[in-house]
Amino acid sequence: MADLEDAESALRGREPSGLLRIDAPGTLTRTYILPHLSAFLSKYPKITLQLGQTERLVDLVREGVDCVIRAGAPDDSSMITRHLADIPEITCASASYLASFGTPKSVQDLHDHRMVGFLSSRTGAAMPLEFRVGEQLEEVTLPTVVRANDADTVHHLAREGFGIAQAPKYRFLADLDAGRLVEILPKATPPPMTLAAYYPQNRQLSPRVRVFLDWVVEIFEKAAL
Template sequence: MDNSIRLMALRLFVRVASSGSFAEAARHFDLPASSVSRHIAGLERSLGQRLLYRHTRAVRLTDAGERYYQDIRQVLESLDLATEQVIGGAKHPQGVLRINAPVAFGRRHIAPLLARFQDENPAVEVELTLSDAFIDPVHEGADVVIRVGALDDSSLVARQLAMQRFVACAAPAYLARHGQPRHPEALSEHNCLIYKGTRGEQPWYFYTQENTQAQRYPVTGNLNSNNAESLVEAALQGQGIVLFPTWLLFDALRDGALVPILEDYHPMGEASREGIHAIYPENRLRSQKVATFLTYLTAQIGDPPYWDR
């Protein structure tokens, strides 16, 4: 296997290993699936080791394949970074920038900013993936992962983009029919539209200036969903009360389509205040495309963030 063929086989292997799919690797590299299979079979023959277990519905790594994947992925990342720095230089970001973000935040606050970023950096190709499931940027090959809420301790670098501010609100039509709750305890008498994600139902917390210890209040309602925008739409139709961060609600609040309630209290979707972060492996910041994007994103969001001005 000559060096150019081996390099392609390695890239295909890493893509199959990270995605668990020959078909996805074939789409990514614009190759027939049979070509992907042939390259990896050739790589396995040259190594004398089986790297992948092939099943009808899934592909998984052998023990040898797992060790090889971890080493080769790092080597390819270093190679791509070195190539980018030599070819592009410090003034010209280039290459594929892989961004992962939560669905609602990415659709509202990442996707709209990409056109200008790419106008200013025409040699950068963006691959944007929206998913509410946490992904490991190292394992998945992402350059930047945007995450909302609490962060687990890890070896990754995190840059805070903004703090989250929550609002409890409802449509004027709902409040006209059911009245304004005067205390968070009164929410038990209202139809609350509840977000239910991978960690279960989002709790509703409130605190005051006098008592900064957040207290959880029980809420119930006739609609819950793992899609926050669906719940906001239901609230706009007058179905009930929602509690969400302002980055999701700012346009409806600005237009008066939703009205804040319980304004003497500070609502929260977590027991403590949480932020919005960009996380990435430490070596990614040496990439000019990543550093340029993070600088651009921070400037565009601003402090305070534009949705809270």
């Protein structure tokens, strides 16, 4: 019934309205979406926005989510993809960690180091560090003393000196500016993180989802990445 109402609203050119359910990582939401949210809701006052803030895989149909924003490709090939941005990633560690273990000058210097393990939601294993060296992509798996499946926790553990971590640069900016974290190996940066919005192809794209997607694309087009 909701899909039929959305289709009728689109055909009649009605103002987008109703509950819009979005799921996106928390730090990304707070960094890029929330600063512009008032303008979006002022333009579309009949939309009510519900924000889920997770990084886990979401069953959009079963959980009633209209679209998700995620890094990488979804496991479900039935999803329609809307590319948003390629966000730079960096490698960093705390100043206290580097004082204890030294600052690596090349990827080859990492053999005496350790990393904060970020557990993959797909495999359950710690994801390797990635480095672009010339035209090659090198993966390095270092020993870990602590692992986590939450990106915010991995960030906090790196700041507390438990090892090297990689993540989108925007996540680390405040700690980099304050000197709590230090970028390392800047000439061998990881590949950028591809960010996209996904929604089911078998669901009527409602006017409220369409205007939200157009708005998010515009945000990232103007963002200083």
